Amino acid sequence: MSDAPSTLVIVPAGKMGHEVQCVGVAEALGATPDILRVTLRPPWSWLAPHGPAQPSLSHHIATDADLVLASGRQAIPLARAIARRQSPRPLVVAIQAPRTNPADFDLVWANTHDRLSGPNVITSVTSPNRLTKDGLAVAAAHLRARLPDLPTPWVGVLVGGTSQSYRFGPDEAAALGDALATFAARHDVSLVITPSRRTGEDNVDVLEARLAATPHWIWRGEGDNPLFGIYGGADAFVVTCDSVNMIGEASFTGKPILAWPLPGGRAKFGRFHEAMVAHGAMRWFDGTWPAASYPSFDTTAAVAAAIRERLLEAPGGNAPGQNAGAGFSRKPARP
Template identity: 50%
Template sequence: MTEIPPVSETARNLRVWVLTNGMAGFESQAIGIAEALGAAPEIKRVAPRGPWKWLAPWGPAAPQADIAPPWPDLLIASGRQSIPYARMIRRQSAGRTFTVILQDPRVAPAHFDFVWAPAHDRLEGPNVLSTLASPHRLTREKLAAEAARFATQVAHLPHPRIAVLLGGSNAVYRLSEDTAARIAAQLAGLAEREGAGLMVTPSRRTGAAQTETIRAALEDKPAIVWDGSGDNPYFGFLGLADAVIVTCDSVNMVGEAAFTGKPVHVIELEAHRRKKEAKFRRFLDGIYASGAARPFTGRLESWEYAPLNATDEIAEAIALRLRACMAEARKG
């Protein structure tokens, strides 16, 4: 009997495209899945203008020079603007391109070979897989390597060392200056009361004033606040941390923190769009129920849980379906 290769070898010899609109979150998830399957994908970015942009995901694909035959063996697409292209490629390849969609495509999943959607989207179908956390590019090896890169920068910090991952305002949540002041006071309290060393990574959405408030509060504390220059220490801080504090506005950041197996404390921000908050609320309630995370109360807690690894779970499901399709094609 022919030995089935490991998941990480599934797509090594296949032509693989990752297709997105270039947004970092979509692209990172798709590349993470491709890498877990053993592929070095070609990155395709689409930017249709009106009327194609407005008609996505239901309308036709806008002409784009680099989206043309020869079609890939495996397509991993993510984001609303990618959907018309994924449908076109599957159709024009006569089904020979195995099409994977990440996130709810907003059209029937039956248009594709495999769809992953986060559990909080409540998408169902025979070819749909849902997981609590989202896929990403983190691996144990990458965490260790990034921790080694930044170890000297945090060597002076005491334990417990806490990675503080700050998002910011988005379509659902608001990180106001008042909220930043509250977070700053809580972090300073951890350093003073519990002797914690703080490794803080703000994002572009955190806001200049908010970041400065937090930086000023930690100026005389055992803390590092990344200033945006040089290499991003985000993964390094995760690898070096004894625990993680993360704002609730990014499903990806919370999921990556839960991949570490370290206690994850979630800072819940003020929601200003209640209807859109419902999905985030389902996600947060789900990750609390899983045991991976707890709401941040201003104090550190310690607990254990099985690390969340949606990337491998999704890659394994794709590999199983892809191998079955390839075997069927050989028979034909």
């Protein structure tokens, strides 16, 4: 395929994790996607992902895109309706396990820890993202210019928060802060810290108080998000164990990762952590320097390559998920 596919991304409104993964794949294909952020009303929201597409979104079924990337429970009904169109229609790809029959789509990507399988399913330990080596180098230079007085080397600290599976409150923030202060003093490093939306301002206050005597900088929402600069500029990472995305993104760099345990957990998180440890990308925090060397993960490029292959295959058949290229037909390449 010599030209980038015109791409429609369908994601639930406000779910940046879903959007980032889809947009990252689109960008790896050279596409600038149109993004449709959907918010379903009852009863359609109650029925998703198994129910039909909300009627008010039906006009999107006739999209003339070459490729549709969909992620998230609310996005699945519309993507499935597009996949059921008669040929010619777009190639329809579900990014993340769709919680429905993967045969409803032409291609499905899912994390290995989701234990999803099928002839049109591809899996990987980590998730797609928007990271590139050049982008991280530029972001790192910007962050160094932003923090000229913070001594190097830096350790990036990526803090999640309370979720359905984990708890992060004042006690957990205090314990993390104390451990980071000891770690920074022991290894003579500065800490560059970014909390997430789930961390909570009160917990960030607790963490910052515990680091009063430690060279550090915490992003409190002022200015651009420094996350990419931290990935590019830090020599190692401490990441709370609740976030598959943050640990996975850190592993794109090939730099060592220390995971900080939190109360709670689920079996699928355990499988993810075990796979990261087995790969050599992650160790559990024990206060020692995380010396490690491992092949970095570039899931985005792998998913994009699989999609590109499907787009290049000869169309045929009349239903998604049966054969490679089944049920869709690309429009002629644009000049």
